[in-house]
Amino acid sequence: MSVTLDSPEQLPPAYRSTGGISRRAYRVLRRERAAQVGASIIVLLVFVALTAPILAPYPAQGRGVADVPARDLAPSWQHLFGTDHLGRDILSRVIFGARPALGVSLVVVLMAMLIGVPLGMIAGYRGGWLDETLMRITDLFLAFPPLLLAIVISALLGPSLYHAAIALVISWWPWYARLSRTVTQSLRQAPFIDAARVFGVREPVILARHVLRNSTTPILVQATVDLGTVILAVGALAFLGLASQPPLADWGLMVADGRETIQTEWWISTFPGIAIFVTVLGFNLLGDVLRDVLDPRSGS
Amino acid sequence: MSALLEIDDLRVDFSRDGRVTSHALRGVSLAVGVGEAVGVVGETGCGKTLTGLSVLRMLPDNAHATGRISFDGRNLLGLSPRELRSIRGGRISMVFQSPGTSFNPVFTVGHQIGLVASKHLGTGKKETERLVSETLHAVGLPNPDSVMRFYPHELSGGMLQRAMIAMAIICRPSLLIADEPTTALDVTIAQQILRLLRRLQREQGFGVFFISHDLDLVSDFCDRIAVLYAGRVIETGKAEELLRRPRHPYTRALLEALPGRAEPGASLPTVPGTVPTELDDAPGCPFAPRCPLVTELCRQERPPLVDVGSGHTAACHRSDDL
Amino acid sequence: MSSALLELRDVVKLYPVRGSGRKGASIRAVDGVDLAIPAGRVFGLVGESGSGKTTVARCILGLTPLSEGSIEFDGVDLSAADRRARRALHREIQLVFQQPAAALDPRMTVDRLIAEPLTTHGLARGAALRERIARLLDDVGLLPAHLRRYPHELSGGQCQRVVIARALATDPRLVVLDEPTSALDIVVQAQILNLLVELRDRHGLTYLLISHDLSVVRHLSDRIGVMYLGRVVEEGPAAALLDDPRHPYTQALLASTRGRGSASLDASAPLEDELPSTWELPTGCRFHPRCALREKLGRPAACETIDPERVAVSPDHAAACHFAGGADAGPEGLRS
Numbered sequence: 001m002s003v004t005l006d007s008p009e010q011l012p013p014a015y016r017s018t019g020g021i022s023r024r025a026y027r028v029l030r031r032e033r034a035a036q037v038g039a040s041i042i043v044l045l046v047f048v049a050l051t052a053p054i055l056a057p058y059p060a061q062g063r064g065v066a067d068v069p070a071r072d073l074a075p076s077w078q079h080l081f082g083t084d085h086l087g088r089d090i091l092s093r094v095i096f097g098a099r100p101a102l103g104v105s106l107v108v109v110l111m112a113m114l115i116g117v118p119l120g121m122i123a124g125y126r127g128g129w130l131d132e133t134l135m136r137i138t139d140l141f142l143a144f145p146p147l148l149l150a151i152v153i154s155a156l157l158g159p160s161l162y163h164a165a166i167a168l169v170i171s172w173w174p175w176y177a178r179l180s181r182t183v184t185q186s187l188r189q190a191p192f193i194d195a196a197r198v199f200g201v202r203e204p205v206i207l208a209r210h211v212l213r214n215s216t217t218p219i220l221v222q223a224t225v226d227l228g229t230v231i232l233a234v235g236a237l238a239f240l241g242l243a244s245q246p247p248l249a250d251w252g253l254m255v256a257d258g259r260e261t262i263q264t265e266w267w268i269s270t271f272p273g274i275a276i277f278v279t280v281l282g283f284n285l286l287g288d289v290l291r292d293v294l295d296p297r298s299g300s
Numbered sequence: 301m302s303a304l305l306e307i308d309d310l311r312v313d314f315s316r317d318g319r320v321t322s323h324a325l326r327g328v329s330l331a332v333g334v335g336e337a338v339g340v341v342g343e344t345g346c347g348k349t350l351t352g353l354s355v356l357r358m359l360p361d362n363a364h365a366t367g368r369i370s371f372d373g374r375n376l377l378g379l380s381p382r383e384l385r386s387i388r389g390g391r392i393s394m395v396f397q398s399p400g401t402s403f404n405p406v407f408t409v410g411h412q413i414g415l416v417a418s419k420h421l422g423t424g425k426k427e428t429e430r431l432v433s434e435t436l437h438a439v440g441l442p443n444p445d446s447v448m449r450f451y452p453h454e455l456s457g458g459m460l461q462r463a464m465i466a467m468a469i470i471c472r473p474s475l476l477i478a479d480e481p482t483t484a485l486d487v488t489i490a491q492q493i494l495r496l497l498r499r500l501q502r503e504q505g506f507g508v509f510f511i512s513h514d515l516d517l518v519s520d521f522c523d524r525i526a527v528l529y530a531g532r533v534i535e536t537g538k539a540e541e542l543l544r545r546p547r548h549p550y551t552r553a554l555l556e557a558l559p560g561r562a563e564p565g566a567s568l569p570t571v572p573g574t575v576p577t578e579l580d581d582a583p584g585c586p587f588a589p590r591c592p593l594v595t596e597l598c599r600q601e602r603p604p605l606v607d608v609g610s611g612h613t614a615a616c617h618r619s620d621d622l
Numbered sequence: 623m624s625s626a627l628l629e630l631r632d633v634v635k636l637y638p639v640r641g642s643g644r645k646g647a648s649i650r651a652v653d654g655v656d657l658a659i660p661a662g663r664v665f666g667l668v669g670e671s672g673s674g675k676t677t678v679a680r681c682i683l684g685l686t687p688l689s690e691g692s693i694e695f696d697g698v699d700l701s702a703a704d705r706r707a708r709r710a711l712h713r714e715i716q717l718v719f720q721q722p723a724a725a726l727d728p729r730m731t732v733d734r735l736i737a738e739p740l741t742t743h744g745l746a747r748g749a750a751l752r753e754r755i756a757r758l759l760d761d762v763g764l765l766p767a768h769l770r771r772y773p774h775e776l777s778g779g780q781c782q783r784v785v786i787a788r789a790l791a792t793d794p795r796l797v798v799l800d801e802p803t804s805a806l807d808i809v810v811q812a813q814i815l816n817l818l819v820e821l822r823d824r825h826g827l828t829y830l831l832i833s834h835d836l837s838v839v840r841h842l843s844d845r846i847g848v849m850y851l852g853r854v855v856e857e858g859p860a861a862a863l864l865d866d867p868r869h870p871y872t873q874a875l876l877a878s879t880r881g882r883g884s885a886s887l888d889a890s891a892p893l894e895d896e897l898p899s900t901w902e903l904p905t906g907c908r909f910h911p912r913c914a915l916r917e918k919l920g921r922p923a924a925c926e927t928i929d930p931e932r933v934a935v936s937p938d939h940a941a942a943c944h945f946a947g948g949a950d951a952g953p954e955g956l957r958s
Contacts, residue, residue, distance in 0.1 A: 031317075191725040195788070198683050199739045200712025213729045343807035344778070457671075486670035487834055491878035498887045513807060516837075516881030539884070557812035560837035560881055564860065565819060568812035568841075574777065 025293045035289040041282025049098040062092035064247025072265050082267035084257055090267060094275050096249035101279065104165050105230040109223050111169045116176025117219060121207055123177070124184030135181070138174040146171035146233065147240075154242045161234075161250070164243035168233055172226070179222055183215040217294045221287050228283030235276050251276050303370070304507045305332040305355065305475055310367035312350055312359065314578075322578030324350050326531040327367075329605070332475065337501065337508040339518030339539065341554075342528035345575055348511045351528070352477045355509070356388050371475070390420040393468040397480040399460035403452035409460075410436075410448025413467045420471045435466045440496055458489035462496065469500060476501075477509040482517065494521055515554055519543050527551050530576050530586040533605060537612035547614035547622050549591050585616070593618050626658040626694075627828050628682065628796055633691035635677050650903070651677040653852035654691070659845075661795070664822070664829040666843030666860065668836065668875065673849040675832050679798050682830070683717055684708070695796070713743055716789040720801035722781035726773040732784055733769040739791040758787040762817060779810035786817065790825070799831045803838060815841060836879050840864055848872045851908045856946075857932075858939030868933075868941035870915040907943070915945060 029035050048055060056062040057080075067087035075082040081090035123134040150167035157163050187193060187210075196206045231251075237243040238252025239259075246253065251272040258268025312325040325347045332338045340348045354365055355376060369376040372391065376384070388394075396402050403412060413435065414428045423431060429448070436444035439462040452460060461481065468476055478497070482490035498521065501508060512518050518525055519539050526536040527548065535548040546552040555561065556569040573590040576582075584599040585591070591598065597617050605615040616622075635652040652674040659665045669675040680686040682693060684700065693700045695715065698707060719725035726735055736755050740746050746754045759766065762783040773781055782802065789797055802818065803811040819842065822829060833839050839846060840860060847857040848871065856869040867873045877886075904911050910925040924930075924944045933946040940946075 191719050191721055192727045194685060195717070195719065195725050195785075196727075196738070197685055198712065198715075198717045199742055199788075199792075200709055201738070201742050205742075210727050214727065343809065487836075488670060488874060488878045495887050514880065515808065516879075520880055520882065520884055520887055554808050557809050558837065558881075559812070559815060559841035560879075562841065564841050564843075567816050567819070570809055570812045570816065 028289050028292045032289050032292075034285045038282050038285030038287075038289065041278060042286055045098055045102060045279055045282065048095055049102045052096050052099060056089075056092035056095045058089040058092040059096075061088040062096035062249055064088070064249065066247075072261075072268075074265075075267055081271045082265070084254070084268045085261075085265075090254070090271050093249040093254060094251070094271055097251045097254065097272060097275065098279075100161055100244060100248065100250050101231050101234070101276075104161060104168075104234050105227045108165050108168045108172060108230045108234075109226050112172035112226075113176050113219065113223060115169070116173035116178075117180045117212075117215075119173075120177035120180030120182075121184045121211055121215070124181035125188055125203070125207060125211065127185075131181075134177070138177045141170065142174045144171060147237075150237050150242045159242050159245060161238075161244045161248070164234060164237045167237075168230060172230070175226075176219065176222070180215055180219060183218055184211055187211055187214055217291055220294060221290050224290050225284055225287035228280035228287075231276060231279055231283075303331045304334045304336070305330075305509070306368075306370040307331070307351065307355070308368040308370065310351065310354060310365065310369065312347075312354060312363055312365045314360075314363050316362060323581070324363075324531055324578055325354070325365075328528070328531070328533055330526050330533060330536070332507045332509055334474070335501070335505045335507055336524065337510055337522040339510045339512060339522035339525040340528060341512055341515055341518050341525060343513060343554075343575060345530075345578075346528040347531040348513075348528050349479055352394070352479055352509055352511050355475075355477060356392060356394060357384055386420070389416045389468075389473075390471045391473050392475045392477065393471070393473045394477040394479065395461075395464055395468050395481045397483050399457065399464045399484075400452060402464055403460065405452055408449050408451055409455065409463045410450075413448075413463065413470060416467055417470045431470060432466075435470045436463070438469075438500070439463070439466045440492075441466075457485055458492065461485060461489075461493055465493070465496065465500070469504065469506070472504055473506055475507045475509065477511070479511045480513070481510075483512070483514070490517075497521070515543070515558065516560065527554070530580075531578070532586065532615070534587070534616070535612075535614045536605075537614075541612060545622070547608050547612060547619040548587075548616045549593050549618075549622065550587050552622060553592075593621060625660055627661040627696055628657070628659040628830070629694045630655055630657040630678070630682075631692045631694070632656060633678065633681060633693060634689045635674075635681060635686065636689040650852050652681070655849075655852070655854055657847060657854065657857075659796075659828060659830060661828050662826055663844045664831055664842050666831045666833065666839035666846040667849060668833065668839055668846060669849035670834055670875075672851060674852040675849050676800065678849075679717075679800055679830065679832055683715060683798060684711065709743070713792040714794050715796045715798065716792065716794040718782075718785055718789050718797060718799045718802045721805055722778055722785050723773050723776075725785050726781060728773055730772075731769065732764075732771055732773075732776075735773075735784060736787050736791060739788055743792060745792065754791070758791055761790065761821065762787045763813075777810075778806050779813060782806065782810075782814055783817070786814075786821070790821065793825075794827070796828045796830065799829055799833075801833050801835075802831075804833070804835060811838075818842065836864070836875065837881075848875065851903065853908065853942065855909065855943070856939075856941040858935070858941075862936070862939050866935075866939075868935045868939070868946040869909075869943045870913045871909050872941070874912075874914065915943070919945065 029039060052062065053059045061067060065088070070083050070087035071085055073079055073083040079089050079091065081094060083089055084093070119134055123131040146167065149171055150164055153163050153167045193206065193210055196210055234243055235252030235255065238250045239256040241256070244250035244253050254272035255269045258265060262269050307328055307330045310325055310328040311323070313320050314322045314324055328347065328351055330338065330340070330351070340351060342348045353359055355369055357376065359365060365377055367377065403409065410429070410432050414432050417423055417431050418428045432448055433444045436447055441447050441459060441462050455463065482493050485493060497508070510518060510522055522539050524536060525539050525542050526533050527550065528534070529550050535542065535546065535551050542551065543555065546555060553569070553571045559568060562568055571590045571592070576586050584601060585603055588594050588598045595617065603615045603617045605613050608614050608619050633652055633655045634650070636648040637651055638648045655674070655678060657665070667675045667678065677686065681688050688701060695711060700711065703711060733755060736758055737751060740751060740754060756766065759768070764780065764783050764787070768776065768780065776784065799818070803814050806814060815838065821827060829842065831839060831842055843860045845858065846860050846863045847854045848869065849855065850871050856863060856867065856872045863872065864876065867876055906924070906926040906928055907930050910916050913925065916922065916925045922944070928944070930942045930944045932940040932942045934940050935946055
């Protein structure tokens, strides 16, 4: 054959394989301090959420059982974070509070992605009137102040964590629609999308196989950071009494609990507040380094 | 011809996390005479662009350069950042491949060219404007006074490339480094730009360091050609002579692979294998694994770059057989 | 020519222009193109930016709908084809891209990339699929070790081989080559050109080669068409057209090629001005503002007023210039 072959030993090692996703993750974890801190926080969070009944020193109080004689105790060896107005151990409640925090943020972000990403992709790929229509609908939802929405929903349906989640999903999906639309629009021009069309690949398959898989990086990075932001938002809603209701251990609710006595019994608001801060920080740091892990081209 | 620029044993290494990850340039030695156009050719990864960037010390942070680059009696590699800034754009300037990306999109073309002039020549506002207008006219742009007020996106590729050349020559440099200046342009526009450069070179007398992967183009424009392979110079010589009778098998392979020199439809002669990577440090000639004339000596001992007659140099043990 | 595999008749493609302050204006990217390519031949389409050659390719490949005119492949009108016929066309007409790395999904490995055209048309599965992929790899000169790699782990030449393997997967009859080697180094370019020639011979392919590089076009083509601002201004057998170009634009292109020696840069330029803006087409012959021949002939009025027809220089060589037959030729009564 007149065609010259690259023999195996001449395969340019400069194009060494960057490895699969696990190898990249390992490499990033080893090198980036941000990755190490972020990952540690999140792993800790998940662990705490999963083992709360075992981990908490006063699990019953974590769930809400009161112990009024022991109320308003400052931090001590018996109650590392002190007790609240109903005598409940704050450490235990902070531990239990990881559950609704993690749970609701996962649900909200997942639902927002499930609604927003497909809509954005279709709008971005097709363009034209479909794009216009979908974007106007998106604009409509974006214009709703999330807080107002939460108030309306809790007024109609009664305040609870689930209803707060619904309000947040409605407020959040448009951001994913916009993000995936932008990413799709830039991908649409790519030669490899043209290639798929020339091969006769059908549009839904093109969207799923080529567009979606090449959009994951920016969307997942956004989602990771959003996990933290949602926790903040839920915290705010809980603080206002629009989300979790007592006696549920919810960080936002706990901060609200102690707000009148912040000068004297500072520990009641402060420790759950720190929990929120650390959690959001962890997700933000993780989001920063996630791109390097997800993109097959990085590294080497 | 006295040397305007002399590069002596330039070596550039890249490192990451304290380890050297590549030997990009392995001892490049080149000279550009006053008013001379030297073409630096090679394939992707040979180090030609890196050599050009090294002259202006525009290397990334993780690059380490050793050797000597003599210009105006000084070693450019040893200059302080302040001294370098006065040279860049003033005594030595550069023209890049993609004119669009060299201009800031939010400022007018005239403003950006004017900045170069006022910075190096210290001219006032009116004087700068006049100079910019003159230079734009010199590069063949019609209505220079109105072109000056255009934004980069309002100019076509050819016009923008002319504007970039204007920016490069406004301070009358002694050396112009051109990195693939016509690769992104249409054939007819590229021809115009080359003619323009030739004319300006004759009028102003600057030397040109012309980087390209296109042997044909470089043979038209340049007086002398240097061929790079895997971070080393493997042949230099006068343009016509090097093309007529190359003295290194790699140069010959490049020439024979050009479709323009073969019969239509005929199989083009090629060489097997790929360029060695930037970490390979095997003894012997870097081209040995692919060379049709290879001998045992070639594999053991790296041939030095020697004179093979009237200023023509080649790094090959068998250059006499070519 | 009913034996033509691909035939374009008066193809027009307009792009509406918005926001330029002109209502209803449009860019005539392709403005009346006639072309015929017989089976088994290579047709080279030459032109610079704005010539419309890429748009012609996109229309043939079905990536862009036509505004007017017709394209027939093996007698089947592309725009009239039903779904089944169109799916068949996706197998029969394929494309090799200019930027090889960009033409491959960066998230897919080589084996999935080559499998895609086969699985899309249900041409092979399981063991038969693997065997077919192995044969395609061998055809283009790649190794099984390349199968597990991502595009960014391959060199430019290797990427291009993957693109070619994909194009061949469905046994097409017509392959559109859009600047197949302009992004490649000299030696790699030679390898790919050799590969393209060999594949054409082995599989009996027909090529439409689009390029601005005349040396590549000359090397591969049987017939050449030169495009300028949406029209084919000259067409003929490769050797005849390159040796004896009859349209001033073709002459200017040839005079702009590299490798003709240092003196070529000192002679006067073949073309000084830039392309005119695409929606203000010159009157009459679209090339007249830049035409050296018009200057030489003292600016005959015909150039500015009459759009030239194709003048036959020989039975299979034609140029759209009033004076293509020689300086004495020209429209009746309008010689200057």
